[in-house]
Amino acid sequence: MASPDKQKKRAQRAKSKAKQNRIGKPKANVVHPVLANPLIDEPFDDVEIDLSTFDFKDIEENGFDPSHFDDLFQAMNKAEAISLLAMCLVFLQYPVLELVVAEEDPEAATDFMMGLLIVYRSLFHRDDEDAAVQWIGSETFQTAYNEASEILQKRNARADVRA
Template structure:
């Protein structure tokens, strides 16, 4: 059995931790409060995505089937229900998108990203391509996208 002094120290630590949990403080390593939500921070951890079968050249030549991106679009919809920033954070953490950004030319990666965003807006907001492009180019989306990118850079720098 632990000494009375050790027991007292353990009790104090447990009491402090319980108080912290009750006060709703976010974890100290969270870069931004929205990342405290596990469905926004690492939203695709539980999704099985086989990146070895992903063929970007085929997508460039023939386009993509939106059904292959249901997980992304549903997670984006959930994120958008919280905020535009949350939606952008979800979007930028999609493993397929991360792969395309890392391995493809900037113009090709940008075209792919635009295609995903336009398709998302068509499915969930019933927008045509021109309206979706206006939304993507709008101040609100651009600000949220830039902030999301910065947040993820900080998060990735902390975990490296």
């Protein structure tokens, strides 16, 4: 895992690039209409998240405290009121999740993502773990998740071309 200073610098660069892209991009040129909604496109840009204090090894060993991810869960809940696709877009843009996916073993990253989704479902839908896992494995969720991933890849590719 990168040093805390490197993580902090990376997060600051990502945040300033996101803000620059958001200010400089015309809304008519969005990859998908749902990204025209500021709750969905860069939803965590104004949230203070100190990635240098994030300790994935501690989470792997001891689990995570859901209260540490309240900003994610609240944003997901607001987005889910729009659509499942919007919720998946918000989820995939969470900076901590992006860090874990980029720097950790794919299996561990998947377990972390599953844990977050299961906790989200239990908090906002009162699902038990089995029901949440069934929802995550549903064709409806998988389709929305995969579409969200593709949308973000296209958006990021456009941003890289402009940079």
